Amino acid sequence: ATGKQYAQIRHGAPFDLFFAADSRRPELLESEGFTQPGSRFTYALGKLVLWSPLPAYVDPQGKTLEQGDFKHLAMANPRLAPYGKAAREVLQALGLWQRLQPRTVRGENIGQAFQFVKSGNAELGLVAWSQIKRAGPPAPGSHWAVPTLLYSPIEQQAVVLKPSKATREFAAFVRSNEVKALIRDSGYDLP
Structure with a gap:
C-alpha cells in the first residue's frame, strides 16, 4: 500500500524509485x-469502477448502488488508500x-478490496478499472465505469529516491511512448 511504502521510505527502506x-x-x-x-512525475491516472464478477449484476448506469440489492460493498479504506478516498467521494456525491x-x-x-469481490465475500466493489481491465479483455462479470467527475483525480506519481544511471534510465523508460501505450492498455488514463 502506498501509505505503508511511504512510511518505510521515511524510515530508511532501501528503495531506489x-x-x-x-x-x-x-x-x-x-x-x-x-x-x-525534480524527479517527480505522473505516470498514470487511475479510474474507479463498480464491479461484480456476476454477469448483469451491475447495470451500466450504476443504479445498483441506489437499489441496494446487495449485502456487501467492498472498497479500499478511504483513510489509507487513494482509491478508497475516491470511492468515498463517489458515495458522498451520490448521497x-x-x-x-x-x-x-x-x-x-x-x-484487498478487489479480492473481497473476486472471492465472493462481497457481491460488488468499487475497485480500480486496471484490476478488471488488465492488458486484455476485462475480467468476467459486470461493471459501471464511474464518471470521473464524481471523484478527485487519482493521480499516480513516481519519484527517484536514490539517483543513479539505472534509476534515471528506468524513469525515462516509464515515460516512453512504448510504456505509455502499455499503461493505457492496462486500464489507466495518461496525464
Whole structure:
C-alpha cells in the first residue's frame, strides 16, 4: 500500500524509485528531502469502477448502488488508500455514504478490496478499472465505469529516491511512448 511504502521510505527502506497510487506521498517525500530534486512525475491516472464478477449484476448506469440489492460493498479504506478516498467521494456525491456504511467492507488497499469481490465475500466493489481491465479483455462479470467527475483525480506519481544511471534510465523508460501505450492498455488514463 502506498501509505505503508511511504512510511518505510521515511524510515530508511532501501528503495531506489517509488511508484505511488497517489500524488500526496511523492509530494511529501519531495518536501521532506527524501527524493532526487525534480524527479517527480505522473505516470498514470487511475479510474474507479463498480464491479461484480456476476454477469448483469451491475447495470451500466450504476443504479445498483441506489437499489441496494446487495449485502456487501467492498472498497479500499478511504483513510489509507487513494482509491478508497475516491470511492468515498463517489458515495458522498451520490448521497449514499451514510446509508451504505453498514454494508461496506473495507480493505487495507485496493488489492484487498478487489479480492473481497473476486472471492465472493462481497457481491460488488468499487475497485480500480486496471484490476478488471488488465492488458486484455476485462475480467468476467459486470461493471459501471464511474464518471470521473464524481471523484478527485487519482493521480499516480513516481519519484527517484536514490539517483543513479539505472534509476534515471528506468524513469525515462516509464515515460516512453512504448510504456505509455502499455499503461493505457492496462486500464489507466495518461496525464
